[in-house]
Amino acid sequence: MSTHPTSDAGFGVYVHWPFCASKCPYCDFNSHVRREPPDEARFAAAFAREIAHAAALAPGRRVTSVFLGGGTPSLMRPQTVGAILDAIGGAWSVAPDAEITLEANPTSVEAERFAGYRAAGVNRVSLGVQAMNDADLKALGRMHSAQEAMAAVAIAARHFERYSFDLIYARPGHTPQAWAAELEQAIARAVEHLSLYQLTIEPGTWFETLHRAGKLVIPDADTARALWDVTQETCDKAGMPAYEISNHARPGAQSRHNLVYWRYGEYAGIGPGAHGRIVTNEGRVALSTERHPETWLGLVERDGNGIVEREVLGAEAQGDEFLLMGLRLTEGIDPARFTALSGRVLDPRRISALVADGLIRQHPDGRLAVTAEGFPVLDAVVADLAA
Incomplete structure (x- = not known):
């Protein structure tokens, strides 16, 4: 493990946590709506078993970050979150300064649980605000108002050392001027971190159905690019530049958990539909x-884990x-x-060409x-370098 190129x-x-109160029309995540609340104690016990299995695959690690994502983890009781964090602490050593993030919806009901989450060990929340006005929130299928969202942000600021929230831009009718003001x-409320995602039409979503029927029109490519430019300019000016294509932070306030992914570190994936990358004697x-x-x-409950796909990655x-x-x-x-x-060197000619093109x-x-x-053309750049 210590010799792996990204072990640091x-x-x-x-x-x-795969459950939501409702399914947002743009969302293609592994989220599910149930008429009756899930049995949290049963799921917490299953999480603990899968955590123990992951620890057997990756023993002796030091956990630098935990991320409770979904779905809507803020639908969990604080006791359930505490049980999950206790299971992680029992399976591995946890760094004293580990970043423990929970995704939350900014409804008043869920914000009331923030003190409980802090007591359970969460030290950072990521709030799914998505828009700052009620009309667009309704169009996005969100269950909170703009006022409720800002109240939740204020509550988060009281309980957590660090917090962030998400916004979606390039919404129907979105103009660069309106986006800049929003x-x-x-930025005035986020303080240290924002995740800013361009609306995309994902396969299998309700928005895809509406888009195909001509009932949902999103900004064209030129407007989307203008919105992207506004995003960079506004955040740069405010001292919150992009550190990743969709994430902006003040120096030192980056999401440490997401940096594990992007720097190609190791991570255990726990729960329904989770993915992991573990380094074993066989390789990654x-x-x-x-x-x-x-x-x-x-x-x-039968096997001790829910793994259905396992692949040793080649070079x-x-x-x-x-x-x-x-x-x-x-x-x-x-x-x-x-x-x-990979066992090979990146092609110097391709690097030179991409540098010459300013990419x-x-x-x-x-x-x-x-x-x-x-x-804005990241996929093409990656494909060119990887070829």
């Missing part, structure tokens, strides 16, 4: 669990994943690490980073 990137634990309002192993919550629950796959994840970061990647993972830059220490011009 940290070890994270991702826990997936973004300035958000990709693991995926059963997506359906109740089916996952049955598997864990080429590791190199491709390293590029795909690392080039999302404004800090870029170390080509020497790519070589250590990547090469730092004096040799690191390669995508430029502001390159980020």
Whole structure:
């Protein structure tokens, strides 16, 4: 393990709570709505069993971050969150300064639980605000008002050392001028971190159905690019530049858990539909669990884990994943690490061509980073370098 090229990137634990009060029309995540609340005690016990199994696969690690995602983890009782964190602490050593993040919906009911989450060990929350006005929140299928969301942000600020919230831009009818004003309002409340996602039409969502029927029109490519430019300019001016293609933070306030992913560290995936990357004696192993919550629950209760896919990643796959994840970061990647993972050297001619086109830059220490011009065409840049 100590000789793996990215062993210094940290070890994270991702826990997936798959339930939501309602399904947002743009969402393609593994989230499920149930008429009756799930049996939290039963699920907590299953999480603990899968955590123990993951610890057997990756023993002796030091947990640098935990992320409770979903779904809607803030639908869990604080006692359930505490039980999950206790299970993680019993399976591995946890760094004293570990970042423990919980995703939350900014409804008044869920915000009332924030004190309980803090007492359970959570030290950072990520709030799904998504828009700063009621009309767009309704169009996005959100269950909170703008006023309720800002009240939840204020409550988060009282209980947590660190907090962040998400916004979606390039919404139907969204203009650069309106987005700039909304973004300035958000920055004033976010303090240290914002996640800003461009609305995309995902397969299998209700928005896809509406879009195909011509009942949902999103901004065209030129407007989307203008919205992207406004995002960068406004956040840069406010001292909250992008450190990743969709994430902005003040210096030192980056999401440490997400940096584990993007720097190609190790992470255990716990819960329905979770993914993990663990380094074993066989090499780096990709693991995926059963997506359906109740089916996952049955598997864990029977076998001790819900893993349904396991793949030992070859050198080429590791190199491709390293590029795909690392080039999302404004800090870029170390080509020497790519070589250590993939067994080959990045083509100097392709690097020179991309530099000449203004899509990547090469730092004096040799690191390669995508430029502001390159980020809107990131997939093409990654494909070119990986070829």
